[in-house]
Amino acid sequence: MRSSQESLMKRRMISAIILFVVTLVAMLVFVGLYIDETKRTQETYYVQYMANLSHVSDDVASCLDAEGDKDFRYVRLISDMSSANSFAFLLDRLSEDRKKTVNELNACIMRYPEQMQTEDKLTELKTAVDNIRDGLDNGYEEAQALVDSIDKQGH
Numbered sequence: 089m090r091s092s093q094e095s096l097m098k099r100r101m102i103s104a105i106i107l108f109v110v111t112l113v114a115m116l117v118f119v120g121l122y123i124d125e126t127k128r129t130q131e132t133y134y135v136q137y138m139a140n141l142s143h144v145s146d147d148v149a150s151c152l153d154a155e156g157d158k159d160f161r162y163v164r165l166i167s168d169m170s171s172a173n174s175f176a177f178l179l180d181r182l183s184e185d186r187k188k189t190v191n192e193l194n195a196c197i198m199r200y201p202e203q204m205q206t207e208d209k210l211t212e213l214k215t216a217v218d219n220i221r222d223g224l225d226n227g228y229e230e231a232q233a234l235v236d237s238i239d240k241q242g243h
Contacts, residue, residue, distance in 0.1 A: 130181070136175045141221045144172060148165060158205070169193070172194075190231070192232070204238070212230065
């Protein structure tokens, strides 16, 4: 009787070890797939962020060259900058300071259109956005300088 009990226990132990190994392999595969999908999602967010910054640059150029409905062009600028801001917050590769700069720039565009619609400010905005798109670190510094130059107490 003892040998049949030992045999049964050995089979159960072997089954438990096999189940553990299969579960471990399945979990490792799942973690690998999750990490891969996260990287792909981040890359998609980055592409969208850059596309929206490109639209912002085009919108600023349109505002600078505009004759006629400047308000419509500025509303498009607000929309594209808001979208870029949303994608910036989803990106892991942007530091918190850079996310904050993009958010503050978006806020200035929305809250202070009288100041931001001047030719000087729009030119500064275009330069900053183009430099960010080109991957230059000074683009964020230029954007922060633009944000700091806005009179937040005024209109």
